[in-house]
Amino acid sequence: MIGYIISTLVIGTLIFLMVQNSLDKPESIDTSATTLSQTDVAEAQEEGLEQYAQAPDFTLTTLAGETVTLSELKGKKVILNFWATWCPPCKAEMPHMESFYSKLTDEDQVELIAVNVTQSEKLGVSEVENFVDSYELSFPIPLDETAEVTQLYGVFSMPTTYMIDTQGRIAQKIIGPLDEKTLNELIDSMD
């Protein structure tokens, strides 16, 4: 009796998998087409902070003196992190961020942007410079000196990280520190 149940389930699954495999190709074209049209028509235009809304655009100057504009990064997956030097969990996640970033290649099409909330730094930019040096961070650190972008993104506690997909939509908002495994998982689960 038990044997029958188990074999029925297993054989049923194998048949299902075979059928699914043979039907897979047309199906995947179908779904990509529908998601595209959905986003183009309905969701893409709306800017906001909720899931699948278009991430608000901003332009900031980095510590290295370059300008970063979010909308120019469309087509890439963007990790948008907000942090400050005085925040312990931000310190904890920085080595993971750096390790994650150092393994990225051009093929990955992933950008890591760690916005420093400079307005909240007591000693200003020099403190950020010291921090970046001691943690040997190599990714771009835009400075939000007026906390305008921080407010635009509704960041109350740090670190807060927005995962932004290739179409510039917010895929996920995570409050709290992220390690390298989680960063990889989040990037893999995003379009």
Added chain:
Amino acid sequence: MQYYPIGSITVPSSWIAFIVGFAITYLVIRYYFGKTYGERIGNVFFNVIIIWKLSVILTDFSTVLHYPLSILYFHGGTVGWLLALSLVGLHTLWQAYRQKWQRIDQWSLLLALLSWQTVYQMVMALLNEDNLFVKVVTITMFFLLSILAFWSYRKNVNTVSELAGIWIAVHFMVSAFQSGGFLLTTFITTILIGLLLWGIERVSARPISRKEDVQ
């Protein structure tokens, strides 16, 4: 995987599903088998959580060495989870051998782990995005499996390892429908649980014949 805000942080849906599963399991076992069995299950879950959390020391040794605060903020991930399951599984197996577990011990463990998995799967189905058909299949299959297990216990039919076999087969079928990489971990979890239940049946006090056990 979907993240949800709880207080000032956001947590992955799998944590919520784990905790809800644990809470319901504890209540079910407490009500069904009494305090002793409830506490045993509680210990199993707490040990798994603690090992999983602290295993970051092993999985990410160099970071923890440089930044000891990492222990507070991070956990062992999939590797830590499997490590926790294996260690707690072996400990439970040793306990079953030493204490000469009876039928009720085996079944309380099976029903506890199965209720946990069923609630976990249901909560995950509700909290994550997937198509409706997959959600319905997941919820229905695990629900039916739980009913079958509780019915078998009441009616004194089937053994724990037989139920574990059906469980693995059901989960195998459900994972064929589900999508996403993290689901693999849950399937491995089920296989490990199946092995544990089979092992416990081997090492427990064995009645001279099945009939005697039933009486």
